Each structure stands twice: as C-alpha cells, then as structure tokens.
Amino acid sequence: MPLESPINSLGFAKAPADTRVVVAMSGGVDSSVVAAKLAEEGYDVVGVTLQLYDHGAALAKKGACCAGRDIHDARRVAEEMGFPHYVLDYENTFREAVMDEFADSYLGGATPVPCIRCNERVKFKDLLQTARDLDADCMATGHYIQRKMGVQGAELHSAADAAKDQSYFLFSTTQDQLDYLRFPLGHHKSKDETRALAAKYGLSVADKPDSQDICFVPNGDYAAVIEKLRPGAASPGTIVDINGQVLGQHNGVIHYTVGQRRGLGIGGLADPLYVVRLDVDKKQVIVGPKDMLATRRVPLREINWIGGGKLTDIAERQIAVRVRSTRPPTDAILRPISDTEAEVELLVAEQGVSPGQACVFYDTDSTRVLGGGWIWRGQ
Known part of the structure; x- marks a missing residue:
C-alpha cells in the first residue's frame, strides 16, 4: 500500500504543486512575501488584490492599503515570481460595508474600528468566497497572527511577535473561515525576518514602508473624511463639564473621541479635563477629570x-x-x-x-x- 503524501507546509496531504492558494495581496511587503514564499515552495499561487476606493484619491496618499500604487506593486511582485494576479473592483462593497458605517458610527458618538469590519465583511467574506470559486484549497494573507491545530480543530493564536500581533483586528474570524485561512507570517519573531525574505526573493517592495493610517483616512483626519461622506452632518455645539456648565464651543462631535485631552480649546482651567462622553442628541462634548474615564x-x-x-x-x-x-x-x-x-x-x-x-x-x-x-x- 503506498504511503500517504507528507503534510505540506500549509497542512494538506498532497504536493504543493497540487495545492492551489489564493493570496490576498495588498501591495505591501507582508502579503508580497507570503505570495513569493509559497510560489518558491511550488504552490499553485493566485494573487488577488482588491481595489477598495477611488484611484485618484488613493494615489495622493502614501502608505495606503489597496490604493493605485499598491495595486501596481502587487502586480509587479506577481510578475517577478511568475504567478497570475487579478484585481477585483470592490469600491461599492467597501463603501457600503465599511466606510458608511465608519461615518455613521462617528456621527453617533462612537469610535469605530474600520479595519476589523473590512476583514469581517470584505476580505474574509467576499474575497474568501472568490478563493473558493477559484477552487483554491485555502486563502493565505500577510497578517501577523497564528493558526494552530488543536484537539477540536483550527485555533487562532496571537503572533509570535507581540509588537506586530494583529489578533485585535481579527477577532471576528469565524471557525469556518479559520478552517480555510492560512497565516504564514504569524510565527515570525520580528518584521526583520519578513524583510529579509523580501530581499532574498528580490522583491521590489522589500524596503516599502508599513502602512500606518486607516487606508481611506489621509493623515488620520477622520473628521474630513466623515464630512465628505456625510456633508453637513457635523453640527456645532457646546463643550460642558459634568454639571452641565458650558466651557466652550465645538464644530461637531466628530472631532472628538472619549479619552481625548488635547485640542479641546478650553485652556486656562486649574486641572486638565478629558472627554468622558459624547451626547450626539444634545450636540454636547462632556468633559471631566481623568478618574471619570x-x-x-x-x-x-x-x-x-x-x-x-x-x-x-x-x-x-x-x-x-x-x-x-x-x-x-x-x-x-x-x-x-x-x-x-x-x-x-x-x-x-x-x-x-x-x-x-x-x-x-x-x-x-x-x-x-x-x-x-x-x-x-x-x-
């Protein structure tokens, strides 16, 4: 009786050449290294990049994920490593599933985390389904998180490098998704290991800076993006203390977050004050001492x-x-x-x-x- 094929690096009992992997490529160094590494190991790699928002606005912003430059970089890596690459237009989906809720949450006085919603509603939903439609055995990403096999199946674990761990942004990954996903970088103990691999493969993105901001929020200016998405939605109001005493004026609650201290425009007070609550209905920013947080x-x-x-x-x-x-x-x-x-x-x-x-x-x-x-x- 012939012996079963050894388990390959992605956990399948067949040769890498017989294992199709869709790699979600953002154009950054992490996902590029994942794709290059799997291609070098002989896997049937298919690179997919999502176009998430307007090219014109994206090209003007450095370090943005899935912008025009990033699409070009992902395509170039695919050409360098010799595997097919596709770009899917997800602008409408991204706006409806991520950007609209981001704006509405801020207008409601909340502090949203759009990167989690993007993983949950776009990358690990629609893109993952695309991978299945392409008859891929799994989908791989450049996220720094580990997938380990436990007694009851696949488990999600924090990355080996605590400084790069992305588990906070991936908590909504379901068991069904986890069974299908792979995270080849999760065991790396530092980002230096990833960049060393990029240099080894001769990738053009080896020295590309990491993305810092939310991809569709240039320079971290949340308020400007919200005002663009919801024109006229930001209304002026008052800054009050916990007893309702008016301390100043504001141009919209979207400019404030709970815990904020700087930029309140109410200087001259004996003790520092922090935003402790946002009352959207009354258009009030309520401030108080730090212990109220x-x-x-x-x-x-x-x-x-x-x-x-x-x-x-x-x-x-x-x-x-x-x-x-x-x-x-x-x-x-x-x-x-x-x-x-x-x-x-x-x-x-x-x-x-x-x-x-x-x-x-x-x-x-x-x-x-x-x-x-x-x-x-x-x-």
Missing part, C-alpha cells in the same frame, strides 16, 4: 466566539481582554447573556473604554484568541 464593566454585543463549545455553556469564565489595539491583555471575567451578548468585568479599571471599539478575548493560559465583541453603551 475609569471603567470596569463593559457591555458587549455582536460577539464572535471561537473558544470551543458555545459561549453560554458556562455562566462566567476567567479570561484576558484587550479593549484597545494598543493595550496589552488584562484580566477579566466574561459573563455571557446570550450567544452574541455578554458583559465583561475588568479586574483592574481601564481608562477611555469607548463604544464602537472592540473587546477581544484571550485564554489566560495560552496565546489562544477566544473571539470578542463590540463595546456599546448598554442600557
């Missing part, structure tokens, strides 16, 4: 649970959570309300927890990502 109870909805079993199997469980992408996990208690709602109690209060942000769950005894949910105001 401290939060221990965090209501969540739209929960995605990938920790095994059902979320409601246990009345409460000890986990670690991140309430912002820039903060390390902190100990907490998760109390499920339904399969998609829960309350998280932080054992140590966090400051600046804002509606619209994500709260991501981690196992306390490993690097496993258990899922997460969206922070909202609750009742």
Whole structure:
C-alpha cells in the first residue's frame, strides 16, 4: 500500500504543486512575501488584490492599503515570481460595508474600528468566497497572527511577535473561515525576518514602508473624511463639564473621541479635563477629570466566539481582554447573556473604554484568541 503524501507546509496531504492558494495581496511587503514564499515552495499561487476606493484619491496618499500604487506593486511582485494576479473592483462593497458605517458610527458618538469590519465583511467574506470559486484549497494573507491545530480543530493564536500581533483586528474570524485561512507570517519573531525574505526573493517592495493610517483616512483626519461622506452632518455645539456648565464651543462631535485631552480649546482651567462622553442628541462634548474615564464593566454585543463549545455553556469564565489595539491583555471575567451578548468585568479599571471599539478575548493560559465583541453603551 503506498504511503500517504507528507503534510505540506500549509497542512494538506498532497504536493504543493497540487495545492492551489489564493493570496490576498495588498501591495505591501507582508502579503508580497507570503505570495513569493509559497510560489518558491511550488504552490499553485493566485494573487488577488482588491481595489477598495477611488484611484485618484488613493494615489495622493502614501502608505495606503489597496490604493493605485499598491495595486501596481502587487502586480509587479506577481510578475517577478511568475504567478497570475487579478484585481477585483470592490469600491461599492467597501463603501457600503465599511466606510458608511465608519461615518455613521462617528456621527453617533462612537469610535469605530474600520479595519476589523473590512476583514469581517470584505476580505474574509467576499474575497474568501472568490478563493473558493477559484477552487483554491485555502486563502493565505500577510497578517501577523497564528493558526494552530488543536484537539477540536483550527485555533487562532496571537503572533509570535507581540509588537506586530494583529489578533485585535481579527477577532471576528469565524471557525469556518479559520478552517480555510492560512497565516504564514504569524510565527515570525520580528518584521526583520519578513524583510529579509523580501530581499532574498528580490522583491521590489522589500524596503516599502508599513502602512500606518486607516487606508481611506489621509493623515488620520477622520473628521474630513466623515464630512465628505456625510456633508453637513457635523453640527456645532457646546463643550460642558459634568454639571452641565458650558466651557466652550465645538464644530461637531466628530472631532472628538472619549479619552481625548488635547485640542479641546478650553485652556486656562486649574486641572486638565478629558472627554468622558459624547451626547450626539444634545450636540454636547462632556468633559471631566481623568478618574471619570475609569471603567470596569463593559457591555458587549455582536460577539464572535471561537473558544470551543458555545459561549453560554458556562455562566462566567476567567479570561484576558484587550479593549484597545494598543493595550496589552488584562484580566477579566466574561459573563455571557446570550450567544452574541455578554458583559465583561475588568479586574483592574481601564481608562477611555469607548463604544464602537472592540473587546477581544484571550485564554489566560495560552496565546489562544477566544473571539470578542463590540463595546456599546448598554442600557
């Protein structure tokens, strides 16, 4: 009896040449290295890049993902490594699924995270379906996160390089998606390893800078983008203290986020004040002392649970959570309300927890990502 083929680097019991991989190529160094590495290993690689918004605006912005220059760079890498590359027009989908909600969330006083919605509603939904339509065995991306096989199947784990870990932005990955996805860079211990591979393959993007801003927000100016998407939606109002005393005027709540201290235009006060709440209906920015930002109870909805079993199997469980992408996990208690709602109690209060942000769950005894949910105001 012939022996079964050895498991290849992507986990399939067949030769790389018989394994088709669709690589989501943003035009940056990370996804380019993934595509080049798999092509060198002999996989049947197909590169796909999504055109997400207007070329003219994109070309004017450096470091933007899936802009005109990035599409050119992705195509060039495909030519250099000898695999096919396709560009799909997703402008309408991206605007409806990501940009519109981004604008409406800000106008509603929340602080959205559009990169999560892009992964959830575009890359890991429509693009993943395209990969299936192309009869690919899997889809690979350049995200820094690890996929490991556990007792019950594929698990999501934080990246080996904590500084590059992107688990916060991928918490909404479902089990079905995780079964199909691959993340070849997740085990890299530093970005230097990735750039060294880019140089080894002679890629034209080897020294390309990393993208820093949200792709459709030039120079981090959220308000300008929102005003463009929702003309006239930003209305002026007042800046008030916690007792309702008017301290100043503002040109729209979209210019402020919970936890903000600088740029309030209310100088001359004895103690520093922070934005503690946004009241959209009254067009008020409410400010107060720093200790008012401290939060221990965090209501969540739209929960995605990938920790095994059902979320409601246990009345409460000890986990670690991140309430912002820039903060390390902190100990907490998760109390499920339904399969998609829960309350998280932080054992140590966090400051600046804002509606619209994500709260991501981690196992306390490993690097496993258990899922997460969206922070909202609750009742």
